Structure formats: structure tokens, C-alpha cells
Amino acid sequence: MIETKGLSKQYGAVSALDNIDLKIKSGEVTVILGGSGSGKTTLLRLLAGLESPTSGSIMFADEDLAKINKKRLYELRLRVGMLFQYSALLNSLTVYENVAFPLNEHTKLDKEVIHTMVMMKLEQVGLRGFEEMMPSQLSGGMAKRVAFARALAMDPQVVFFDEPTSGLDPISAGVISSLIHETTVKTRMTSVVVTHDVQAGLDIADHVILLWQGEVIAEGKSNTIKNSDDPRVQQFIEGRPNGPIPFSRSQTAYIDDLTHKPGCVRLD
Amino acid sequence: MVAFIGQIGRNVIHAVAKLGDATLFALATLRLLFSPPWQGKHFVMQLYAVGVGSLIIIIITGAFTGMVLALQGYHMLVKVGTEALLGPAVALSLIRELGPVLAALMFVGRAGSSITAEIGIMRVTEQMDALEMMAVNPQARVMLTRIIACAIALPLLVGIFDVVGLFAGYLIGVEMLGVNSGVYIGETIDKIGLNDVYAGLTKSIYFGLLVGIICTYMGQRATPTTEGVAKATTQAVMICSVMVLILDYIITSFYL
Numbered sequence: 244m245i246e247t248k249g250l251s252k253q254y255g256a257v258s259a260l261d262n263i264d265l266k267i268k269s270g271e272v273t274v275i276l277g278g279s280g281s282g283k284t285t286l287l288r289l290l291a292g293l294e295s296p297t298s299g300s301i302m303f304a305d306e307d308l309a310k311i312n313k314k315r316l317y318e319l320r321l322r323v324g325m326l327f328q329y330s331a332l333l334n335s336l337t338v339y340e341n342v343a344f345p346l347n348e349h350t351k352l353d354k355e356v357i358h359t360m361v362m363m364k365l366e367q368v369g370l371r372g373f374e375e376m377m378p379s380q381l382s383g384g385m386a387k388r389v390a391f392a393r394a395l396a397m398d399p400q401v402v403f404f405d406e407p408t409s410g411l412d413p414i415s416a417g418v419i420s421s422l423i424h425e426t427t428v429k430t431r432m433t434s435v436v437v438t439h440d441v442q443a444g445l446d447i448a449d450h451v452i453l454l455w456q457g458e459v460i461a462e463g464k465s466n467t468i469k470n471s472d473d474p475r476v477q478q479f480i481e482g483r484p485n486g487p488i489p490f491s492r493s494q495t496a497y498i499d500d501l502t503h504k505p506g507c508v509r510l511d
Numbered sequence: 512m513v514a515f516i517g518q519i520g521r522n523v524i525h526a527v528a529k530l531g532d533a534t535l536f537a538l539a540t541l542r543l544l545f546s547p548p549w550q551g552k553h554f555v556m557q558l559y560a561v562g563v564g565s566l567i568i569i570i571i572t573g574a575f576t577g578m579v580l581a582l583q584g585y586h587m588l589v590k591v592g593t594e595a596l597l598g599p600a601v602a603l604s605l606i607r608e609l610g611p612v613l614a615a616l617m618f619v620g621r622a623g624s625s626i627t628a629e630i631g632i633m634r635v636t637e638q639m640d641a642l643e644m645m646a647v648n649p650q651a652r653v654m655l656t657r658i659i660a661c662a663i664a665l666p667l668l669v670g671i672f673d674v675v676g677l678f679a680g681y682l683i684g685v686e687m688l689g690v691n692s693g694v695y696i697g698e699t700i701d702k703i704g705l706n707d708v709y710a711g712l713t714k715s716i717y718f719g720l721l722v723g724i725i726c727t728y729m730g731q732r733a734t735p736t737t738e739g740v741a742k743a744t745t746q747a748v749m750i751c752s753v754m755v756l757i758l759d760y761i762i763t764s765f766y767l
Binding site: 333 | 645
């Protein structure tokens, strides 16, 4: 469904992603795991065509997103949905208007048909009855579910999820995770989930990609990742502060910096 | 000294780069005016938001400007026995200068700042990206509609400002200070030409376009943080206000 080859992204001198080759299969949940700053959100934004790569290709339905024009990109986006980290609901519109937005923009369907479709999507995420509320009146979990309903409005082939469970209580996070899994199975859509919630990610994934410092360090089914003998993978999965992945980004310890200052004497 | 000159040079380069970026942004956005999908409904909504939303402050400012012009003007003109010219003095000041400039400054504070803040917040909360992902071009839907709304709303608001100001000036000059009503109106009609109205109108169209471009640009380029949006809003108001005054001088010099 989606394939990248030699995908790299640089922001000035900083390399966010380096030479990423990956395949995202149709009808599966692909989870991209990684710590903060590992490049997973950058990767998702590149796959969604929200950013352009510095080099490499992103093939979506046999077309390279890096080479197509804006008009074609918008045509392809009619087949894609996205749930953003902070929901990104249009805050001047009601819940109903948010979910109906893509349908009103891109279809000439009758108002009653749109109404039925919106109600079906809201029912799917358990929010029928909340259609007149404004985004500011919703809890974080409810806002994510409305955004999910909006992402599904056009019955997309692919849905991208950026940190779908971050900032949610365990129950709301569980609801979102099971919604992603159930919807993928029922509709046979392709889901690409970026998260640092290891357990939720491994639970719903058909395929896992683990990123570290802009590179893929492990890839495979959940069990393959869980049983990996790569110490970086094990440290990340177990959430250990000590290991090959440094907790601190400083090159040297502060005490060493102080010791090397002229006139400083270390007393220990 | 070298460091000081270097800093000035860096600031100048930064300012020129920003100006270039803003110009490219404006051209890219205005070009969308000629390509579908047309944003008619959304433009009308923006016109209502920036126009009707600014009406009260424009009426109040217009009224008090007209009143103070009449009051000040009368006490100066009466000293040289030319209080009959109070009508044209008030009208000329309002139509050619104070109407467009003061209305534009009020418009910047009321509508321009809210445009920058709104676009900045839309960026912080990823609403711009959400529009992109729903195959809606935010540059056309959000930026263009607001720029064109500003360019059309401001001349209309200036018209209202002038009418309210003229009426308020008349009330003070004729009803309170005792200038003859016929003389006041007759001298005003006699001394005000269509050129004066065109000058005011031209200024207000340019001011509206300028405010729309600067405020949308500042919102679009705001650092996507709470502090970044606040800073961009303040800067937008400041830059717009200064640019309105500079542009006013330039346009005035052409019309004299």
C-alpha cells in the first residue's frame, strides 16, 4: 500500500530521518514506535504528504508523493484520513459539523444522506447524542473519538494516527486502541499508528517498526519485537532508564564539566 | 563597534528576508483568487466577521473624531473670523486623512489582531494540517478569504466612519456652537470634490489589503506555541499600524 525507499529528512544540519526503507501492507495495523525525538512523527507527516522528504521516495498507490503536484496530492487525500495528536477539531464547528466537514466539501450527497452517514460514524465511536456540542466542551478522549469519526467520514483506505492515546486516561486510551483495531478488521482499511505507548502499540499491531535516532532498529510482528535480543529494543520495551539509549542528551556529565574548569578541584 | 555594526547588518538582512517572504506569501495567496474551488460562502462569512465585528468601534471613533474636529476647528477659525469654513475643514480632514487612517488603526486592533491570533491558534492546534489532510487548501480557505474580506470591509467601514464623523461634526458645529446650518452644508458641498473621496477610498482599499496580508502572514509564520502566537499578534498590530502611517504618507503625496 505504502512503500518508502531511502527516505531521509533533514532540518538544517539536524537529520530527523536517515535512509528509511519500509513497506506498509494493506489491511494491517502498522505501529511505529520510538522515543521522543526518534523521528516517528516526522515519518508519519512524510507518509501523509504533509512534509516533503530531503531525499528518497514515498510510493502511495504506485505514485511518488514527493513528485506529484498539489492537485493530485489532494485527490489522493480523499482516500486518506488522519487523527492528529491534539485531535485538531475545527473549533468553530460543532461535533456534527466537524464529522460532516469532509462529506460537505467533497461530495454532492443529499443532506439527509450526509446526516445518516455522520450519525453512523458517531455511533461507531460511541458519541451519538453529542453532535451539537462544541469541541471546547469535550474531554480529551471524546475529542479524539470525534476526530476518529471525522477521519473515517470518507471511508478512507488509509488512516494515519499520530499519538492516538497520548494524554488520555487508561480507559479512554483502551477505547481508542480497540476502536483502531476493530475498525481496521471490519473495514479492511490500512492503519498507520505512531505512538510511544509500547503496550497499546504492541497489542493492536500486525506489524511494528521501532525507530531510534531517525533509523529503523527493529521491524516485525509484535512477538518478534518483544523477543528481540537487541539491547536497544529491550530497553525501550521495558522502559529502563539505563542502557544503550541514553536518558540524557548531554555529551558529558555536568560534574566533569565543572571539574575541568580552571581553578576547580574535585573533592571526593 | 564592529559587533554593533554587524548586529545592524544582521537585522537589516533579517528584515529584507521577511519582507521577501511576506511578498511571496501574498503573491501565492492572491493567485488562488483565480483558481477554483471558489471560496464565495467563506468569504462572505469572513466579511461579516471582520466588517460587522468592527462596526461599533468604527462608529464610536468616527463620532468622537468628528466632534473633536468641529470643536477644535471652531475655536481656531473663529479667531480669524472664518468659522463659515468649519464644515469643509471637518469634512476634508475626515474624508482625506483621519477617516481612512483612524478607521484602519481601529480595524487593525479589532479585526487584524483577531485574524493573526486565530490563524496562529489554528497552527498550534494542528487545524491547518487537518484542513490539508481533508484536501482543503488552507491558504485559499483561511488566508485568501480573510485578505479579500479586509480589502473590502475597510473601505465600507471608512465610509461609515466618514458619514458618522460628518454628522457628529455638524451637530457640534451647528447645534452646539451656532454656525449657520446653510453655510455649513453649502461650504462643505462647495469645497469637497470627488477627488477627495477617491483619495480616501484608494487609501482605505490599500490599507485593507495591507492589513489582511500582514495579519494573515504573521499568523501563518507564528511560532506554534502560546507565546509565539501572542508575540506574532502584538507584532502584527505594531507593523500594521506603522505601515498604515507610512503608506498614508506615500498615497497622500501622489494625490496632492
